[in-house]
Amino acid sequence: MSGQVASVPAETPSAAPQSTCLVCHANLGGRLSSPTVPFPTDVHAERGLTCASCHGGDPASMDPKVAMGAASGFRGKPSRAQVPAFCGRCHSDTAYMHQFKPDVQTDQLRQYFTSRHGKLLQQGDQRVATCINCHSVHDIQQVSAPGSPVYPLNIPQTCGACHSNEQYMASYGLPGLTQEADYKRSAHYQALTLEGNLSAPTCVTCHSSHGATPPGVASVTEVCGTCHSHNRQFFEKSPHQSVFADLGVAGCVQCHGNHAVLRTNEQMLAGPNSVCADCHSEGDEGTERAEAMAGRIRQLDDAIRLARETLDQADRAGMDISSAVADLTTAHSHLVMARTAIHSLDIDQVNAEVEKGIPVAEEAAQEGRDRLTEVQSRRKGVALFSLLVLAIVFTLYLYIRQEEPAPPAGP
Amino acid sequence: MSPLTWLEQRVDLQPLRAFIQHKSVPVHRHSQWYYLGGMTLFLFLVQAMTGILLLLYYQPSETLAFESVRFIMTQVRFGWLIRSVHGWCANLLMALAFAHMFSTFFLKSYRKPRELTWLSGMFLLLLMLGFGFSGYLLPWNTLSYFATMVGTNIAGQLPIIGESLVRFLRGGDSVTSSTLTRFFGFHVAILPAVTGIVLGLHLWLIQMQGMSLPPSVEKEFAQRNAAPPAIRFFPGFLLRELMGWYLALGVLAALAALFPWELGVKADPFASAPPNIQPEWYFLYMFETLKYIPARVLGFEGEALGILAFVLGGLLWIAVPFLDRSPTQGRLSRTIRGAGVVVLVYIALMTVISYVR
Numbered sequence: 001m002s003g004q005v006a007s008v009p010a011e012t013p014s015a016a017p018q019s020t021c022l023v024c025h026a027n028l029g030g031r032l033s034s035p036t037v038p039f040p041t042d043v044h045a046e047r048g049l050t051c052a053s054c055h056g057g058d059p060a061s062m063d064p065k066v067a068m069g070a071a072s073g074f075r076g077k078p079s080r081a082q083v084p085a086f087c088g089r090c091h092s093d094t095a096y097m098h099q100f101k102p103d104v105q106t107d108q109l110r111q112y113f114t115s116r117h118g119k120l121l122q123q124g125d126q127r128v129a130t131c132i133n134c135h136s137v138h139d140i141q142q143v144s145a146p147g148s149p150v151y152p153l154n155i156p157q158t159c160g161a162c163h164s165n166e167q168y169m170a171s172y173g174l175p176g177l178t179q180e181a182d183y184k185r186s187a188h189y190q191a192l193t194l195e196g197n198l199s200a201p202t203c204v205t206c207h208s209s210h211g212a213t214p215p216g217v218a219s220v221t222e223v224c225g226t227c228h229s230h231n232r233q234f235f236e237k238s239p240h241q242s243v244f245a246d247l248g249v250a251g252c253v254q255c256h257g258n259h260a261v262l263r264t265n266e267q268m269l270a271g272p273n274s275v276c277a278d279c280h281s282e283g284d285e286g287t288e289r290a291e292a293m294a295g296r297i298r299q300l301d302d303a304i305r306l307a308r309e310t311l312d313q314a315d316r317a318g319m320d321i322s323s324a325v326a327d328l329t330t331a332h333s334h335l336v337m338a339r340t341a342i343h344s345l346d347i348d349q350v351n352a353e354v355e356k357g358i359p360v361a362e363e364a365a366q367e368g369r370d371r372l373t374e375v376q377s378r379r380k381g382v383a384l385f386s387l388l389v390l391a392i393v394f395t396l397y398l399y400i401r402q403e404e405p406a407p408p409a410g411p
Numbered sequence: 412m413s414p415l416t417w418l419e420q421r422v423d424l425q426p427l428r429a430f431i432q433h434k435s436v437p438v439h440r441h442s443q444w445y446y447l448g449g450m451t452l453f454l455f456l457v458q459a460m461t462g463i464l465l466l467l468y469y470q471p472s473e474t475l476a477f478e479s480v481r482f483i484m485t486q487v488r489f490g491w492l493i494r495s496v497h498g499w500c501a502n503l504l505m506a507l508a509f510a511h512m513f514s515t516f517f518l519k520s521y522r523k524p525r526e527l528t529w530l531s532g533m534f535l536l537l538l539m540l541g542f543g544f545s546g547y548l549l550p551w552n553t554l555s556y557f558a559t560m561v562g563t564n565i566a567g568q569l570p571i572i573g574e575s576l577v578r579f580l581r582g583g584d585s586v587t588s589s590t591l592t593r594f595f596g597f598h599v600a601i602l603p604a605v606t607g608i609v610l611g612l613h614l615w616l617i618q619m620q621g622m623s624l625p626p627s628v629e630k631e632f633a634q635r636n637a638a639p640p641a642i643r644f645f646p647g648f649l650l651r652e653l654m655g656w657y658l659a660l661g662v663l664a665a666l667a668a669l670f671p672w673e674l675g676v677k678a679d680p681f682a683s684a685p686p687n688i689q690p691e692w693y694f695l696y697m698f699e700t701l702k703y704i705p706a707r708v709l710g711f712e713g714e715a716l717g718i719l720a721f722v723l724g725g726l727l728w729i730a731v732p733f734l735d736r737s738p739t740q741g742r743l744s745r746t747i748r749g750a751g752v753v754v755l756v757y758i759a760l761m762t763v764i765s766y767v768r
Contacts, residue, residue, distance in 0.1 A: 320484050390661070404643070407438055
């Protein structure tokens with residue numbers, strides 16, 4: 001087996017596919033007719049491809065010997081080992097695939113054979129995932145379709161179908177099979193599902209999709225740093241970088257874990273849940289520095305919380321606080337940067353962000369207080385106006401009673 | 412020389428003076444309903460004044476409408492007050508207009524010779540509903556955007572003219588910037604111009620015909636062969652009316668200061684419609700009713716039938732002076748009064764249900 005593409009497909013998609021395959025197979029029943037039901041909604045069928053586009057043969061002939069004869073180029077059903085090249089026949093052909101999507105990716109096959117799945121397949125392991133395990137077969141949907149097994153929200157379950165199956169994975173000797181369960185506790189999964197952020201990391205973001213491989217210890221920082229670039233920059237300049245490398249531990253994973261990456265806060269630095277305490281002892285320089293950084297970050301966090309509470313109060317009172325809320329976003333950005341700067345282990349860098357953020361948060365809080373003061377002024381104004389109105393109404397009443405009394409009402 | 416003398420030397424004010432001196436308003440147990448019309452007029456004038464002030468800063472475009480309203484609310488001195496008064500006053504105005512209409516209906520003031528007064532009043536009510544519908548979109552926030560989308564969709568269910576009506580209202584297939592400019596045009600030019608004319612006619616008819624006596628009161632005085640007691644319109648009635656106007660002003664200012672009219676979130680045509688989108692409260696009874704009508708009724712589309720029923724019901728309501736041929740007595744007159752009670756209870760009930768659900 002190799003990653004070479006067998007041949008360039010000669011067929012081009014037709015607008016109105018005429019296929020005798022479906023006509024016969026629909027009546028055969030069982031396994032032989034099962035592809036005919038979902039295929040009309042398959043992305044390939046939607047693009048005008050037919051059974052013969054993949055399996056070869058003559059879809060115009062009603063004679064099985066002709067339709068599925070060697071002379072008609074019938075390729076039949078591929079074995080599991082043949083599946084990657086079978087799909088790659090078209091999907092690795094850039095010119096052909098450009099008909100459907102100009103910026104389409106066509107290196108999946110090459111990537112696949114660099115993956116653990118691909119390498120094991122080449123070694124004769126027929127149980128590893130091939131294209132159809134993740135993308136399904138005959139009912140394949142676009143990756144962007146919510147029903148696709150490789151749609152971001154479905155990826156954990158798709159990978160977990162094998163990787164959480166202890167029996168299936170038993171022969172591979174992998175450490176622990178809790179990746180899917182762990183991932184579903186992570187901040188990444190929360191972002192994906194609760195916040196609806198489809199760009200949030202899933203299995204394939206860190207492990208790659210077609211080239212799926214566990215990142216080595218040395219490349220963990222690179223993998224996480226793809227998204228968390230500031231954290232990576234700070235970490236690479238910190239004393240931890242060389243220490244972790246010498247100890248042979250993976251940078252980010254050492255403190256944050258791998259699949260169950262939880263939402264971070266200052267409790268990771270100081271207090272009973274401090275991850276620093278895993279290596280540092282109480283009273284040493286590292287612990288003191290971590291506590292100092294946590295204290296400064298809490299100051300900014302508290303200032304932002306206070307401002308937010310004041311602004312919420314003003315908002316509930318019906319005041320417009322949109323500009324102050326925008327300012328508070330800036331303060332929050334400094335909080336994020338301060339939390340990021342702890343990876344440098346340099347308290348001055350953390351202080352710099354905190355010192356920038358606190359005045360902004362205090363300014364927003366002041367604006368909130370000003371709005372609340374304005375609410376009070378308005379209420380006083382209303383009270384005065386109401387008194388004035390009542391006085392006028394009362395004066396009118398007295399005047400009318402004296403000068404313009406109503407005659408006794410009729411019936 | 413006083414300005415009045417100066418004017419009298421040039422214009423003969425005697426007929427006007429005589430009219431004011433002789434105009435009177437009857438006093439009886441239902442006299443309090445006479446004040447509703449004047450109160451509605453006062454609130455309309457408040458709307459016109461605050462609307463003109465808002466026009467100084469409002470910009471009717473998709474990109475600037477929301478921002479200009481925000482500017483009015485946050486930067487313009489007392490802008491928050493003007494906009495909040497405009498928002499609250501619109502609702503009080505609608506409530507009073509409905510109350511005025513029902514009081515006129517139940518006191519049977521629409522009877523001969525006041526049919527035209529009733530017709531012009533009903534036309535004014537429709538114009539007020541038009542003001543409410545068109546003005547709701549102008550802040551271009553999420554709620555107003557999607558409520559307009561739903562509202563115009565409902566209008567589109569009308570048979571034959573529905574599709575054309577929607578395109579006319581929206582200025583296209585969907586609610587866009589074109590709809591905003593169109594609604595702005597309706598709200599500040601077309602509707603005020605038409606309202607000015609119809610309101611003038613309505614007031615002129617009232618002045619010419621005087622106040623209507625309820626049939627029961629009229630009958631009792633006829634039996635006694637006496638005229639009902641009355642107060643002079645000026646200044647007696649006007650001063651009493653003024654008390655109501657001042658109170659309305661106080662209520663408006665208090666509502667505006669304690670519960671400022673919300674700005675909401677800027678409309679995003681590409682966002683999903685928020686849940687529980689509903690129109691202003693005075694359209695709710697219709698909106699709620701349409702929810703209960705099955706999708707298909709006797710082979711016809713349920714929503715279209717519902718809208719047709721409302722249109723026919725409205726036309727019958729408008730035609731009441733011509734249907735109620737002997738308003739002072741008879742079975743038909745009692746039936747019409749009963750139908751009025753049913754309509755009033757139905758509107759109140761459906762509005763409450765819509766809020767509670």
